[in-house]
Amino acid sequence: MLLLIGVFIFSFIKSQNTEYISIGNDQYGNSLFYKIDKTLNNEFYFWFKIEYTLENDPGMSKSEYYLHAKCDNKTEAILKYKNDWRKDDEDDGIHEATKDQIKYVQTSKNHKTYFLFEKNCKK
Numbered sequence: 001m002l003l004l005i006g007v008f009i010f011s012f013i014k015s016q017n018t019e020y021i022s023i024g025n026d027q028y029g030n031s032l033f034y035k036i037d038k039t040l041n042n043e044f045y046f047w048f049k050i051e052y053t054l055e056n057d058p059g060m061s062k063s064e065y066y067l068h069a070k071c072d073n074k075t076e077a078i079l080k081y082k083n084d085w086r087k088d089d090e091d092d093g094i095h096e097a098t099k100d101q102i103k104y105v106q107t108s109k110n111h112k113t114y115f116l117f118e119k120n121c122k123k
Contacts, residue, residue, distance in 0.1 A: 020033035020047070021033060024112070026112065032050055032051075033048070034048050034116065039120050042070070043071055044069050044116070046066075047067075049062060050062060064082045064084075065080070070104065074106065075105060080097065
């Protein structure tokens with residue numbers, strides 16, 4: 001019985017960690033979210049989601065991006081992405097960036113995900 005309760009509690013805690021966390025809205029009113037996938041010694045991986053308002057994007061309801069962030073130089077690169085279109089019910093799947101498409105860009109201090117460097121990088 002205790003084992004069953006322990007498994008339930010562990011599953012509940014684990015499921016809580018996979019939920020997106022809101023980081024507010026962008027300048028257009030779209031909702032922004034993130035969830036950390038994993039953190040390593042001097043880098044981390046996370047999902048970034050944008051839920052578009054109908055006014056801002058009548059065709060797409062949301063986009064999700066899987067990013068690799070490097071702590072040393074505070075850069076990010078999109079490794080995977082997924083778009084969810086309003087008009088179809090099909091799962092468009094996750095698209096992986098090819099090696100030549102992966103470009104690391106500097107993350108500015110005013111970017112919505114910049115705080116993740118302070119939160120997930122070793123001091």
